[in-house]
Amino acid sequence: MPGYRLWASALSALLALSVSACSKPEDNNKKPTPPLVSVTQAETTRLEIREQAIGTLEGIMDPTVAAEVPARVVRILASPGQVVKKGEVIALLDPQDYTLQQREAESEVARLEALLLNQQRNVERNAKLVEKNFISQFALDELETQKIAFKRQLEGARSRLETITHNGGKTRLLSPIDGKVEKQIVSPGDYVKVGDPILQIISNQKLRAHLPYPENLGGKLRPGLKVRLTTPTSDQEAEGVLREFKPVIVSTNRAIDVLVDIIDQPGWQSGASVTGNIILGEYQDAIVVPELSVVLRPAGQVVYVIKDDVAQQRIVKTGIYQDGRIQILEGLQAGETIAVDGAAFLTDQAQVQIKSEIKAQTKPEHKAQP
Structure with a gap:
């Protein structure tokens, strides 16, 4: 049994020696590949101070269209959600009462116009009689007074007619602005008084x-x-x-x-x-750099300035963060080249490879011609 153990130990040593002889020595002198970084230049720009x-x-x-005259609602021409233009008819009230009043007022105006015309003729005839001393001036003055009274009555009747016509026009409700109907407050058949809301419009x-x-x-x-x-x-x-x-x-x-x-x-x-x-x-003239360029280190906020493919750490004081850029108040000059992508993995005096240079050195592959 001890002989077996000795033989096994010798065999193991022989195998270890054989494996050691066959293995290749490690290349301990191989240098690590420098990290890849993209670069840009610190630039000056106009920077706004925003809050x-x-x-x-x-x-x-957002006006509420209300009734300006008392009447019954006949039709609603604009429904909620509908876009309307300024001056567009959006609702109709019953105009029958105002139509009848308008006819009555027109008749009164016509009657007074006829009376005034007849009185004017009387004045003209009696003026000739006064010239011939057939009647007194007092009688002519009385006719003139009646003429003025008819004239004033006619003016009042015409004003009433205009008022009735104007109010009759208010039975057609118009949109006061361009907008959209937000709410319908009444329905056809409802009776509304002056000031009652009908539609609400938003603009x-x-x-x-x-x-x-x-x-x-x-x-x-x-x-x-x-x-x-x-x-x-x-x-x-x-x-x-x-x-x-x-x-x-x-x-x-x-x-x-x-x-x-x-x-x-x-x-x-x-x-x-x-x-x-x-x-x-x-x-x-604010100096700005991309946000990725500013890295937090134990010494504070730093950027890495790239010179001759070497990263040099610069401690900086930052200002405004805006639109993906950071304002640099101290520690960096405009035009200096700094690391962007890959800056977080750098240390001071580290060798780097610039991505644009690597792309320029890479030649496109050509397939062999058959």
Whole structure:
């Protein structure tokens, strides 16, 4: 048994020696491949100082069409959701009473016109008689007075006729604005009095944005500041000015309600949400870099400047984050080349490979011709 163990040990040593002899030595001198990075240059640009808030849109022109004369509703010509134009007939009231009153007033006007004409003739005839001393001047003056009275009565009758005609026209209700019918309040057959609502119309021609901002911005806000606005219902950006602002102090909120008017913006709708950016100021020559270029390290925020394929760490002081770019206040000059993609994996003085150079060095493969 001990001989067997000795023989097994010798065999194992022989096999180990054989494997060691057949294996290739490792290449310990092989250098690691430098990391790949994309680069760009720090640039200067005009950078706006913005404050953003999300609010709601309110319709300023949302009139309720009401009856101006008492009458019975005959027809409603615009249903909820229908788009109407300014001056379009949207409802009809019963005009029968006003038609009869108009005929009566026309008859009265015609009667007074006939009386006035006859009185004018009497005055002319009696004026000739006065010249011949057949009648006294007093009699002529009395006829002149009657003529003036008829004339004033005719003027009053004509005014009444115009009033009746005008009120009769009010039985045709017209849309006061371009808009959309929001609500139908009465139905055909209902009797309405003066002031009773009939239809409600909403218009998106003039909207007002309500934007809530924190109260600590109160000292920076002032009327006239430029505001850029967007809404989910439209692809078009609107631009307005801060019209006014007022504090909104309630038990659960401390905010400033900023008001901005929007005029004639296609697709913008009352009740929709709106995102507003107030332009508080601007930097004319701000140095900016892509957000991916700025990396957090124990020393603080850094960027890696690439010189001769070597990454040099620079500690920077940042400012505004805007549209995928970061403002650099200190630590970097405009025009310097910095790492973008791959910057998070770099260390100071690390060798790098630039992606654009690798692409330039790679030659396209050509297939062998048959």
